[in-house]
Amino acid sequence: xxxxxxxxxxxxxxxxxxxxxxxxxxxxxNRLYWYRQTLGQGPEFLTYFQNEAQxxxxxxxxxxxxxxxxKGSFSTLEIQRTEQGDSAMYLCxxxxxxxxxxxxxxxxxxxxx
Amino acid sequence: xxxxxxxQPEMSVQEAETVTLSxxxxxxxxxxxxxxxxxxxxxxxxxxxxxxxxxxxxxxxxRFSVNFQKAAKSFSLKISDSQLxxxxxxxxxxxxxxxxxxxxxxxxxxxxxxx
Numbered sequence: 001x002x003x004x005x006x007x008x009x010x011x012x013x014x015x016x017x018x019x020x021x022x023x024x025x026x027x028x029x030n031r032l033y034w035y036r037q038t039l040g041q042g043p044e045f046l047t048y049f050q051n052e053a054q055x056x057x058x059x060x061x062x063x064x065x066x067x068x069x070x071k072g073s074f075s076t077l078e079i080q081r082t083e084q085g086d087s088a089m090y091l092c093x094x095x096x097x098x099x100x101x102x103x104x105x106x107x108x109x110x111x112x113x
Numbered sequence: 114x115x116x117x118x119x120x121q122p123e124m125s126v127q128e129a130e131t132v133t134l135s136x137x138x139x140x141x142x143x144x145x146x147x148x149x150x151x152x153x154x155x156x157x158x159x160x161x162x163x164x165x166x167x168x169x170x171x172x173x174x175x176r177f178s179v180n181f182q183k184a185a186k187s188f189s190l191k192i193s194d195s196q197l198x199x200x201x202x203x204x205x206x207x208x209x210x211x212x213x214x215x216x217x218x219x220x221x222x223x224x225x226x227x228x
Contacts, residue, residue: 040220040221041220042117042206042219042220045216089156091158101160104159
């Protein structure tokens with residue numbers, strides 16, 4: 001069990017640029033979740049996958065956000081045309097199934113200049 | 114809609130003493146799970162304890178225990194014999210059994226441990 005891995009740890013970009021984050025879940029965890037966390041707040045749900053199927057998306061996930069999990073293993077979260085308000089910590093978590101505890105990665109901190 | 118409220122933004126405790134962190138929630142689910150997660154300054158969230166709502170017995174994990182009051186929709190975390198390593202943000206979270214609702218977190222309580 002190597003834990004949930006996220007890359008990069010920190011991303012600094014200019015407003016309007018596209019960014020992509022990667023998450024590698026714990027092997028054999030079929031559920032993968034993305035959250036966004038801003039300073040002083042708890043994580044807010046963005047979307048989740050069961051295997052390769054994206055089962056739910058939050059209304060927080062605007063059209064500029066897209067997530068994929070093409071082979072049911074790692075996942076990517078892309079933000080197009082970044083805005084100042086996108087600055088946050090993006091957390092990935094995985095679990096063995098429904099209602100099982102979620103294991104979190106270290107997160108990717110996005111800073112928009 | 115599911116909501117989770119943590120009314121204590123910050124708490125402090127003397128080393129070796131006991132502290133209780135409060136959490137209340139609202140849900141339309143008839144069955145659900147409740148969690149406490151710890152987020153140390155390194156930022157990785159760690160599961161502390163988990164409670165299944167249909168179980169009346171309060172969950173316990175070593176120095177961590179909960180006081181689950183289902184009728185009052187209250188789920189407090191008690192940390193006994195506090196240690197310096199317990200200093201962190203603590204988040205209460207709710208998850209419906211049906212799987213149709215995502216994990217909902219409170220805003221967190223920052224716990225400081227005083228040596």
